Amino acid sequence: MLLMAAPAHADLTHKISTSVQLTVDASASQATRLGSTYSVSGNNVSATLGGLTAPVSATAAATMNSGTYTQTTDGSAFSFSESFNLGDAIPTGTTVSSGVVGTLPAFGSVTTTAGGVAGSLAGSVDSAGTMSLTAGGAGTSATGQLVTEITIK
Helix, strand or coil: CCCCCCCCCCCEEEEEEEEEEEEECCCEEEEECCCCEEEEEEECEEEECCEEECCCCCCCCCEEECCEEEECCCCCCCEEEEEEECCCCCCCCCEEECCEEEECCCCCEEEEECCCCCCCCEEEECCCCCEEEECCCCCEEEEEEEEEEEEEC
16 A cells, blocks of 8 residues: 555536526717897998897897998908808707607707617526527617636635
8 A cells, every 4th residue: 555646636626607697778869058139240231230129038049239330431352251140049858768868959059869668678597507598679789698617726
């Protein structure tokens, strides 16, 4: 028995982790309300300046008050420019129902992203660690992950 090898001792740990993550994108709408603007400029022009008139309600946009303009020296060169942009009134709010934006705000600058549709999106892990993933509709993702770790000390 003197020729027998000494037994080896080791701690062995084996970990297995399985997971499934399902994601459905949310719908979103970002709106920027634009205000009313008025500008006037000129050369060789006499003016009773126009401008903005205060809105009639808290949800309305300011309107334009026209000015009166005449050429200062008849027959001479002149330049004149007047511009007005009607701002956004405040509409009722945007509603989201079942991931769908049914009514968009009517603002001057709007960015809207449609939400995902789950459809048949599904994922599972059974007791044996077997993953099952089923694709969904647009704007969805299914991710399965299997991690195995072996530690020997």
